[in-house]
Amino acid sequence: MLELAKYDSLGAALRDALVQWPDEVCLIEADREREKSRLTYRQFGEAAEPVAAALEESGFATEDRAAIIMTNQPKWLISAYAVFFAGGVLVPLDYKLSAAEHLHLLAHSQAQVLFVEYPLWRLITQTPAFREHKLRKVLVTEAPPNAELAGAQRWEEFHGTRAPEFRPRALMDTACIVYSSGTGGHPRGCVLTHENYLEQCAAVSPIFPFWPGARYLSIIPTNHAIDFMGGFVMPFTGGGTVVHLRTLRPEFIREAFTKYKITYMAVVPLILKNLQRGLREKFAALPAAKRKMLDALIGINRALTRSKPRPGLSRMLLKDIHAAFGGGLQALLVGGAFTEPATIEFFHDIGIPIYNGYGCTEACTAISLNDLRPFRPDTVGKPVPGMEIRIVEPDADGIGEVSVRSKTVMSGYLDDPEMTAETLVNGWLMTGDLGRVDASGHLQLFGRKKNMIVTAEGKNIYPEDIENNFEGIAVKEFCVYAANYIWPRHAMTGEQLVLVLHLEPGHTVDDAFVRELNRHNGQLLNYKRVSGYIVWEHDFPRNAAMKIRRVVLAGLIGKQLERSAVVSL
Amino acid sequence: MKTIEQTTDEILTLAATHFKVSRAELQPGDDFYKKLGIDSLQALDLLTRLENHFNVELPDYEVQGVSDFHTLATRIQARL
Numbered sequence: 007m008l009e010l011a012k013y014d015s016l017g018a019a020l021r022d023a024l025v026q027w028p029d030e031v032c033l034i035e036a037d038r039e040r041e042k043s044r045l046t047y048r049q050f051g052e053a054a055e056p057v058a059a060a061l062e063e064s065g066f067a068t069e070d071r072a073a074i075i076m077t078n079q080p081k082w083l084i085s086a087y088a089v090f091f092a093g094g095v096l097v098p099l100d101y102k103l104s105a106a107e108h109l110h111l112l113a114h115s116q117a118q119v120l121f122v123e124y125p126l127w128r129l130i131t132q133t134p135a136f137r138e139h140k141l142r143k144v145l146v147t148e149a150p151p152n153a154e155l156a157g158a159q160r161w162e163e164f165h166g167t168r169a170p171e172f173r174p175r176a177l178m179d180t181a182c183i184v185y186s187s188g189t190g191g192h193p194r195g196c197v198l199t200h201e202n203y204l205e206q207c208a209a210v211s212p213i214f215p216f217w218p219g220a221r222y223l224s225i226i227p228t229n230h231a232i233d234f235m236g237g238f239v240m241p242f243t244g245g246g247t248v249v250h251l252r253t254l255r256p257e258f259i260r261e262a263f264t265k266y267k268i269t270y271m272a273v274v275p276l277i278l279k280n281l282q283r284g285l286r287e288k289f290a291a292l293p294a295a296k297r298k299m300l301d302a303l304i305g306i307n308r309a310l311t312r313s314k315p316r317p318g319l320s321r322m323l324l325k326d327i328h329a330a331f332g333g334g335l336q337a338l339l340v341g342g343a344f345t346e347p348a349t350i351e352f353f354h355d356i357g358i359p360i361y362n363g364y365g366c367t368e369a370c371t372a373i374s375l376n377d378l379r380p381f382r383p384d385t386v387g388k389p390v391p392g393m394e395i396r397i398v399e400p401d402a403d404g405i406g407e408v409s410v411r412s413k414t415v416m417s418g419y420l421d422d423p424e425m426t427a428e429t430l431v432n433g434w435l436m437t438g439d440l441g442r443v444d445a446s447g448h449l450q451l452f453g454r455k456k457n458m459i460v461t462a463e464g465k466n467i468y469p470e471d472i473e474n475n476f477e478g479i480a481v482k483e484f485c486v487y488a489a490n491y492i493w494p495r496h497a498m499t500g501e502q503l504v505l506v507l508h509l510e511p512g513h514t515v516d517d518a519f520v521r522e523l524n525r526h527n528g529q530l531l532n533y534k535r536v537s538g539y540i541v542w543e544h545d546f547p548r549n550a551a552m553k554i555r556r557v558v559l560a561g562l563i564g565k566q567l568e569r570s571a572v573v574s575l
Numbered sequence: 576m577k578t579i580e581q582t583t584d585e586i587l588t589l590a591a592t593h594f595k596v597s598r599a600e601l602q603p604g605d606d607f608y609k610k611l612g613i614d615s616l617q618a619l620d621l622l623t624r625l626e627n628h629f630n631v632e633l634p635d636y637e638v639q640g641v642s643d644f645h646t647l648a649t650r651i652q653a654r655l
Contacts, residue, residue: 038632077635077636101636101639102639102640104640123636125634125636125637126636252634252635253634253635254616254619254635255619255620255622255623255635256616256619256620257623276614276615276616277616280614280616280617462614463615528606528642531640531642532606532608532609532615532642533615
């Protein structure tokens with residue numbers, strides 16, 4: 007692996023990686039049954055440098071911002087490399103957002119350049135706000151021959167004429183602006199420096215080392231901190247291979263394990279549960295005698311792997327199961343949201359080591375990681391090297407808000423000093439999560455202090471951000487809360503959003519009104535929907551600027567109404 | 576060539592059979608996540624079955640953000 011301490015920027019480290027392992031395979035791109043392309047590190051450089059040259063020739067200056075909206079594929083990484091090479095700041099956006107949300111974040115980030123896949127670009131150009139965009143240059147990948155490009159240029163033809171000039175950056179310069187959530191009124195653009203990334207990579211690489219031949223299956227969107235680190239920075243600085251699948255259909259993911267002998271894969275809890283369900287169904291379908299044998303082997307494996315994972319031994323004991331995972335799997339990393347201990351335990355018992363962790367974009371991915379020595383599924387592991395954890399105002403049980411300090415913590419939220427001041431206090435990042443550090447140094451989580459939820463797919467949702475979707479409903483006033491914020495409970499899963507309605511005098515909730523609520527709710531992506539409503543019979547407390555005093559209102563509701571008052575939608 | 580109504584009807588029948596709900600309960604405008612009680616990965620599974628049934632290939636991005644049977648039917652119809 008590269009010696010990261012000697013680099014001042016991600017761009018410089020990545021450039022050296024191409025020199026270090028010229029003939030190793032860097033990227034494999036596969037779509038369903040067929041492999042589409044395979045690039046060595048040298049070929050990666052040959053593809054990326056003309057893009058960097060074209061950027062520079064088009065007037066792209068140091069610190070200019072370039073956004074990417076693409077599914078996981080080689081052109082994502084090639085474009086990102088070119089941006090760093092040219093001294094730019096990368097703005098990776100979630101391709102799953104709506105076109106209106108994309109335009110909103112493009113405007114907020116002040117990106118001048120956009121790299122985008124054609125189907126996503128087509129949706130963006132059909133959105134009303136498209137007319138106001140301020141992008142100077144748009145590069146569209148994979149556009150059909152006669153496609154209308156609406157002012158964009160084909161990525162495949164975007165080549166400079168000269169060799170590009172490498173523009174060095176300093177450790178404290180901004181590398182990326184990453185939106186952790188907040189696509190409604192309040193975008194949260196985390197400003198992450200080159201130091202943040204290099205430190206994070208150096209801290210996590212010893213736990214998940216890459217080497218030429220180690221393969222990472224990339225399925226979490228690359229804009230997400232986890233995949234950006236695990237599916238780009240870490241494999242590149244270790245000479246490994248990233249495998250991109252152009253489909254997320256479960257059967258093709260399963261095939262990829264065996265076809266490409268995957269070493270690591272990062273997943274969100276939802277995918278892990280899905281894998282668990284599939285395996286459970288297979289186990290249940292076994293004849294009774296075989297089932298008994300399997301249970302016995304699982305029991306033996308469990309007993310032998312309590313203190314540390316032994317992949318070789320587990321592979322021998324539970325050969326068939328491991329063959330289905332390709333036979334070379336070292337670890338499944340799960341993150342992005344809280345994973346239930348029972349799920350982690352299931353995989354541990356069959357000898358597939360699951361490394362769960364805890365982190366957030368604001369801390370450049372991982373805060374803590376379970377090293378499985380010993381196996382502690384009730385915790386999210388120990389702090390990663392260089393990470394200090396402090397529990398603020400702990401209660402009698404030692405539970406308080408988790409705050410962290412490290413060289414990986416962001417410098418702030420883009421153009422939002424107020425939110426930055428609330429989140430970064432005297433150099434400590436306030437996570438808004440409630441936790442406790444036990445005697446062995448493992449972090450345990452117990453719920454949230456802030457008004458937000460995280461879905462099993464790893465999406466952070468701030469209730470305020472979906473309120474505008476309910477504008478126009480026939481009530482005096484309304485707002486949205488995370489149910490656990492009103493009625494605190496020690497839980498990190500199954501979180502829900504609740505719509506609080508203050509009706510006009512004399513109004514009641516009738517069928518037509520419920521249909522109206524469902525209509526508004528149905529316009530939201532499924533993971534953003536509210537799960538029910540409550541009726542509140544008093545005026546909302548408001549400050550001088552007429553903004554709802556959310557903390558006060560949550561306290562009042564929590565005192566006067568039970569959680570059971572929520573009516574499902 | 577199938578009409579959009581036929582395509583929609585076949586989708587509803589297939590979804591009802593696979594996820595074990597009554598065909599009579601499903602309407603074209605229904606949100607399939609809610610009505611079938613499925614998550615995004617199960618939705619991809621449904622899609623794979625539909626592809627095999629209609630003998631078309633729908634890239635994942637074509638169905639990003641689609642959550643009702645009718646829109647799904649129009650996307651499939653466009654490729655028949």
